[in-house]
Amino acid sequence: MAIYPVSPTQRRIVWGVRILLALAFCAAGIAKLASALQMVQIFDAIGFGQWFRYLTGAVEVLGAVLLLVPATGFIGGLLLTSTMVCGVATHLMLIGGTPMPAVVLGLLSAFVAWRQRPVSRLAAAA
Template sequence: MTSSPSTPSSNPRATMSWALRIILAIAFIGAGIFKLSGHPAAIEEFNQVGLGQWFRYVTAVTEILGAVLLLWPRTIFYGAVLMGAVCVGAFVAQLTALHGDIIHTIVLAVIFAIIAWKWRAQLAASPLLDSRR
């Protein structure tokens, strides 16, 4: 059985890209579900942030949406940008209200920036930016 150049089995970088995006998606889908579940720790964290519980729901849905977008090849760029924005928001929350660990938000933001950069061609191919319409 031969593999085409685009299949992950024939390209170690493609395999690593898929694996990384799957791991990130699983982690952020889990984090989003945790927030939506109303766990006391999630409620307390968002109380500390001070924006209300509606922001917990918005954050959870954004995390789940971004994670799903990372898995669909046509939307990887958009998922990475959305998740990068979530990381920036988490960084600000950690600095201003939670006073916790900021290194994870920085590392994740850099990873999402790299993914977005790698898939930036999707932005140029977007029908939303087509000036011929």
């Protein structure tokens, strides 16, 4: 597999977004895993049980780590995009409040996944 050629500026932008996302998701995941009061209350409102908070926190931390490893940035981006799609749906259907933070994080994660996507040699040569 190959990747599309990118300028140094584009590479820096993608890395900047990856680092920003890793920090945000790591902080959110650690808050969930550490049983921060606000996270416990939110997951009580969701109604799936506190095991779901631990699962979500672990997925967010794992996704943050995957974003920072060059070979797994695509997988991390996809994992966190799908997590944020579920977060937006949860806000809209279960707990209320604004889904905008999840929308922004989801779009940024999708951007990273798209920029890190694997492409075939034929597509790269075109």
